[in-house]
Amino acid sequence: MNKTVAKGIAAAAAAALLAGCGEVNEENTGEGGREGGNNNNLEVDNEDELEEDGANEASENEESNEAEEAEGSGEAAAEMADTEGESVGTVSFYEEDDVVRVEADIENVKAGYHGFHLHDEAVCEPEEDFTTAEGHYNPDDSDHGEHAGDMPPLLVNEDGTASLSFTTDRFTIEEMLEDEVSVMIHEDPDNFGHIPDRYVSEESGEPGPDEETHDTGDAGDRYACGIVEQTS
Ligand SMILES: [Cu+2]
Numbered sequence: 471m472n473k474t475v476a477k478g479i480a481a482a483a484a485a486a487l488l489a490g491c492g493e494v495n496e497e498n499t500g501e502g503g504r505e506g507g508n509n510n511n512l513e514v515d516n517e518d519e520l521e522e523d524g525a526n527e528a529s530e531n532e533e534s535n536e537a538e539e540a541e542g543s544g545e546a547a548a549e550m551a552d553t554e555g556e557s558v559g560t561v562s563f564y565e566e567d568d569v570v571r572v573e574a575d576i577e578n579v580k581a582g583y584h585g586f587h588l589h590d591e592a593v594c595e596p597e598e599d600f601t602t603a604e605g606h607y608n609p610d611d612s613d614h615g616e617h618a619g620d621m622p623p624l625l626v627n628e629d630g631t632a633s634l635s636f637t638t639d640r641f642t643i644e645e646m647l648e649d650e651v652s653v654m655i656h657e658d659p660d661n662f663g664h665i666p667d668r669y670v671s672e673e674s675g676e677p678g679p680d681e682e683t684h685d686t687g688d689a690g691d692r693y694a695c696g697i698v699e700q701t702s
Pocket of ligand 1: 585586587588589606654656689
């Protein structure tokens, strides 16, 4: 895949989008958000820890991690924090044969379905409502629903917790780390671009999904963000 070129095309094409998932902001250092509240109050669940990652033993419910790397139990992980800087859990990534297993262990999020994606930049800036994480991770310049970073929605229970485990062959851990991406939890459900033709967009006047839906899945504001970091 020619990610650099595809990313450039996607960025240019999406430049005029509204706020939300697809908003693209050209300037980005890839580093600015690293201290955006992602490293505190980590709650690490080591039940699924892999054998080669012995360093995290007995760190369950550990509360103080000062500027350390994410301590999820996978080969990569994102410590998720909301716009107030409060921890909302961890998303871990494991290499598994030819796929990547993604495990989300989430808390303190409002009940219901939430759009759940990889976004293009490893930047989580709450003061920017996480918009500087850019649009969905989409190295192939696809429409929403087919973005590499489109993941199954989070279903959050009444007590604010969610647990999700699935596999995907749309990216590898190596690609994620190389391309520097973030994980995003949105306020609203994701429609995956599934808008039947009997619906006509007010924006475009055309039936079916409009450009914003194609880019964002209409998942609304960005609720929590976490930078994907290597853990082993
Ligand atoms: Cu998103």
